Every structure is written in structure tokens, then in C-alpha cells.
Amino acid sequence: MTMKSLGDPFSEKNDLRHGASCGCETCKSVSHSSAAPIMSPEAMLERAVESAVVRSVFGHSDIGRRSFMGMMGGGTVAAALASVFPLDAAKAAILDNLGTPEKTDLNIGFVPITCATPIIMAQPMGFYERYGLNASVIKTAGWAVARDKSLSGEYDASHMLTPMPLAMTLGAGSTAVPYIMPAVENINGQAIVLSNEHLDKRDPKQWKGFTFGVPFEYSMHNFLLRYYVAEHGLDPDVDIQIRVVPPPEMVANLRAGNLDGYLSPDPFNQRAVWEGIGFIHILTKEIWEGHPCCAFAAPLSFATDMPNTYGALLKAIIDATQYASNPDNRVEISEAIAPTNYLNQPVEVIQQVLTGTYADGLGAVQQVPNRIDFDPFPWHSMGVWILTQMKRWGYIENDIDYKAVAEQVYLAADAKKVMNDLGYDAPDITYKSHTIMGKIFDPAEPEAYVKSFAIGKG
Incomplete structure (x- = not known):
């Protein structure tokens, strides 16, 4: 299977339109890597x-x-x-009778965004300790660093974007290593922000020539931005430029005029409004209500070599995610994750994101309680959708067994088991249809879905 790479995904200067002749190291590593063998749950x-x-x-x-x-x-x-x-x-x-964790001192990476709320808050609010773990959550500058530290074993587990463990398992953008994603962290929680210089360009058809930032190539941000502009008639590989910019650098690049806008995780959407340099064009929940964003992921070897530790950590993460899903807890959580060693953001900015009562930069205060929400269940159908977009935009060039890959990486059975054990409801199915901008995605027909678009390479 041949994968498309887009250069160094951590460089803010990276143009997400590298061609087959690109000679960058990331592209070379992809061209020489092979897909990992499919392993069933x-x-x-x-x-x-x-x-x-x-x-x-x-x-x-x-x-x-x-x-x-x-x-x-x-x-x-x-x-x-x-x-x-x-x-x-x-x-x-195996998950009924977990013994003492084989390893209690863990390093867990996170990128400082509100999507990582459960992973971050689990430390100051005692969720790791509750399950016998002494976990250190480590702030990480961007997704390429998070990926590389996880691959090197420096991190036992990590906050990742939901497409990342799929890409890493397939060897897209990195060496192929089997990864698992047993829990989603957040749903919704993103937005398209435009510079105040473009207050008169609210119609995406006016965005030809714009430069947008996304936090990583294998991200819902990239795929949702591409989907959104394509539905408005723009080819994201021709009519706009998409550059990878680490989330903490989004606001500075918008202020400097290096970006016309970005599709970013929060709190950097709200921070642009807070600083008076940008406005919220659209929340991504308006593109796809309930879409996944970030997740808890780890190498497959972490679960197989240390099943007790894996089980305890998964319980801590799911318990924290469910706690965060209760709107009544959001103000308390905002205060817990605001300090310098976590998000390093004003509490007021984080509260606007987590509570959904926020200034939009256009002179109004919006009330959107589920602007960001938290649901740990890793739907296989969401994984299949992400793979269709990787195929649509040329990240996957050959045929792929969408269902097999999604089920290998997204461990819905583990999530359901732990959710039920903790007294939370979990779905009895792992596939469902999704509606994105009014178009229904049937996970049973992924290849037909890819071919149904007028714009794209798939």
C-alpha cells in the first residue's frame, strides 16, 4: 500500500500539497514503509x-x-x-479481573488544547490515582512531536487526533507500527476562524487564494476544512493553501498575517476573539454534529505487554471523559486545566469553550452548550469515514479494507466493557450512518462514498 505524505507536519511552513516527487524525509519514510498487518481485536x-x-x-x-x-x-x-x-x-x-498494574509510573503526552481535557484533568482531579496509577501528563508542542515521542517509547500513551492511530498503523507519515485507540476524548470542539481583515468575506466562495492553518495533516481539522471548502466549490489543493501550524502558534500567525484563517482546536479559536484579531466563522459541529476530534491512543504493545496497566489507564480516561461530559462540571474543570503546566490560558477563555457561552467576534454572545462535548465511544463508522477522506485526498493511494483497519485500531469492545463496568451506557452497535453537511455517509459503502465527490483524488 502506498501512502501520500506531506512533508514535515510540524513545520508551520509546510504546504499540504506536496507531490510525488517531494524529497523530504517524511515522504521518503512513507515511500519505503509497508502497511502493518491487519490484526483483529x-x-x-x-x-x-x-x-x-x-x-x-x-x-x-x-x-x-x-x-x-x-x-x-x-x-x-x-x-x-x-x-x-x-x-x-x-x-x-481479562478486563473483569485486572490485577495490580505492571507499571504504575506512566508518561502521557498531551498537546495543550481543550480537546485533551479528560487526559489533563485526570491528573489534578485524581482520576489516575483512583485506579492505582502515578501518571505524569507532559505538555507537548505539536502532533509530530507527540507522534515521535510515542513511537520512541518516551510516552507510554498519548493524546492524539483520531486519524493519527489509523495513519500510524498504516505507515502514513511515519514508520508503520500497530496502534490502538480505545477511547475518544472529545466530540465537536473545533471552529473555522477568520482574520478580522476578512469580515466582508463570509462566503467561502470568496476564499480563493487564502492560506489556512490546520494543526496536523492527519487530523479532523484538515479533513473537515477540505470537506467544507469542497462543498462550496473550492479545490483545497488548488484554490487555497493549507499549512500545518502547531496549535499554540495559530493566534500569532493570524496576527502576523501569515494566515487568513484556520480550522483549529480550542482554546485558540476563542483566544483569537479574546485578542480582538479574529472571528468565529463556523463551529465544526455545524459541519458534522458529534464528529470525533481527539482521542486516547497507545501502541498495541502497551496493551499486550501490560494488560493490567492498560485496563487501569483506560478506566481512568473513560471515567474522566464521562465526568467532563456533565455540563455542571465544566467550570470546575476549566479552573483545573488552566494553569501554566496544562493549557496556560485565561480561565475565562476556557470557560467560554467548555460551557458554550461565548463571544463570537462579531458582536454577539452565543449559547451553544455542546460546542464541545465528551463521549469516549470509538465508533468504527467514524474510523471508516476518516479513512475515506484519506483516500479521497490522496493520503491512501491504493485499495484498503476500510472496515478491517477501523476495527483493528478503534477498540470499541474495550470501551464498551469499561463503560459498562463503570456504570455508563454504551452502544450495542459500532457502526451507524453519519450526516456531514446534509450528505449521508453509509459506512457499508465507503468506496462508493469516495467516488461520489466531484472534487478529490480518490
Whole structure:
């Protein structure tokens, strides 16, 4: 499978229109990488159980485990264990009977945006501690850094954009490494902001020649901006320029005139209004109500090597996400995540985002309680939609099994199990149709959906 890369995604000067002849290191790494093999959730869980059983036999001796695996061969381990151990029962009970976390001191990366609210607040508000973890949440400048620190093992788990674990698993923009996304962090929570210089250009058809910022190439921000302008007749690869700008640098670039606008995570949309340099053109919830944005993700190896730690961390994240979903808690949360070591933003700005009572930069105060919301369930259909947009815009050039990849990465079964254990409701299905700008997306027909657009490369 050949992937399209768009250069160094952390550079604010990156134009998201690199061609096949681009010689940048990221493009080279993509062209020489191969897609990771598809692993079903069943296979993932079996690997985790095998790892736990082998660990129980050999303790924490890496030498003993490796010798056993080398002697038996990876393909025969499951059969050998099954002959003496009830693997099926273990798989059914793995999240029911979590033991002591194998590792309690964890490093979790986050980019300082309100989409990371559950991951951030879980530290000062005690959610990690509640599940026996001593987690350090580490502020990260941008998504390329978050990706690279996660790939290097510096982060045990990380706040990521929902397309990122899909791209990383496929080897798009990085070395192919299997990643899992067992929980969404937030839904909605983004906006298109324009410079006050463009108060007279509210119609997207007037945006030809504009330069927009997005926080990362593999982001809902990029895909929603592309979708939005294309629906208004503009080709995002021809009629506008899209540049990757780390979220903390969005406002400064808008002020300097380097950007005409951006589709960014908050609080930087609201911060532009706060500083009097921009206005909110549209909330992304008006493009797609309930769309996913950010997520909790980790290498597959994190879950398979340390299933107890993984289970405890997932419980902490989902518990915090559900707490954040209650509007009554948003003012308290705003104060918890405002300090310098977290978002480093005025509490008032964060409150405007989380409560949905905000100035729009056009002289009005809006009341939109679900401007941002929090729902941990990782719908497989959302993953399929993201993959269709990767195909539509040339990030995936060859055929792809949309359903298999979405189900490999988005661990809906794990989310449902933990949500139910904690007393929260979870869907009984993992696929549903979605409506984006009035057009219905049927996850059962992804390729037909890609081909239905007049603008795009898919």
C-alpha cells in the first residue's frame, strides 16, 4: 500500500500539497514503509492473554519469556498454551479481573488544547490515582512531536487526533507500527476562524487564494476544512493553501498575517476573539454534529505487554471523559486545566469553550452548550469515514479494507466493557450512518462514498 505524505507536519511552513516527487524525509519514510498487518481485536486480546500467561510462568524475566517464545515459535504459542490453560475463559475475563498494574509510573503526552481535557484533568482531579496509577501528563508542542515521542517509547500513551492511530498503523507519515485507540476524548470542539481583515468575506466562495492553518495533516481539522471548502466549490489543493501550524502558534500567525484563517482546536479559536484579531466563522459541529476530534491512543504493545496497566489507564480516561461530559462540571474543570503546566490560558477563555457561552467576534454572545462535548465511544463508522477522506485526498493511494483497519485500531469492545463496568451506557452497535453537511455517509459503502465527490483524488 502506498501512502501520500506531506512533508514535515510540524513545520508551520509546510504546504499540504506536496507531490510525488517531494524529497523530504517524511515522504521518503512513507515511500519505503509497508502497511502493518491487519490484526483483529480477537487476535489482539489473544496476544495479551498469551503475554500474561507467559509472564505468570516466567515472572518478569525477559530472558525466560524470549527463550520460550523462540523455542515454541510465535505461531504455536497459542496452541501450546490452550492445551494447558483455558484461553477462551481468560479472554472473556481479562478486563473483569485486572490485577495490580505492571507499571504504575506512566508518561502521557498531551498537546495543550481543550480537546485533551479528560487526559489533563485526570491528573489534578485524581482520576489516575483512583485506579492505582502515578501518571505524569507532559505538555507537548505539536502532533509530530507527540507522534515521535510515542513511537520512541518516551510516552507510554498519548493524546492524539483520531486519524493519527489509523495513519500510524498504516505507515502514513511515519514508520508503520500497530496502534490502538480505545477511547475518544472529545466530540465537536473545533471552529473555522477568520482574520478580522476578512469580515466582508463570509462566503467561502470568496476564499480563493487564502492560506489556512490546520494543526496536523492527519487530523479532523484538515479533513473537515477540505470537506467544507469542497462543498462550496473550492479545490483545497488548488484554490487555497493549507499549512500545518502547531496549535499554540495559530493566534500569532493570524496576527502576523501569515494566515487568513484556520480550522483549529480550542482554546485558540476563542483566544483569537479574546485578542480582538479574529472571528468565529463556523463551529465544526455545524459541519458534522458529534464528529470525533481527539482521542486516547497507545501502541498495541502497551496493551499486550501490560494488560493490567492498560485496563487501569483506560478506566481512568473513560471515567474522566464521562465526568467532563456533565455540563455542571465544566467550570470546575476549566479552573483545573488552566494553569501554566496544562493549557496556560485565561480561565475565562476556557470557560467560554467548555460551557458554550461565548463571544463570537462579531458582536454577539452565543449559547451553544455542546460546542464541545465528551463521549469516549470509538465508533468504527467514524474510523471508516476518516479513512475515506484519506483516500479521497490522496493520503491512501491504493485499495484498503476500510472496515478491517477501523476495527483493528478503534477498540470499541474495550470501551464498551469499561463503560459498562463503570456504570455508563454504551452502544450495542459500532457502526451507524453519519450526516456531514446534509450528505449521508453509509459506512457499508465507503468506496462508493469516495467516488461520489466531484472534487478529490480518490
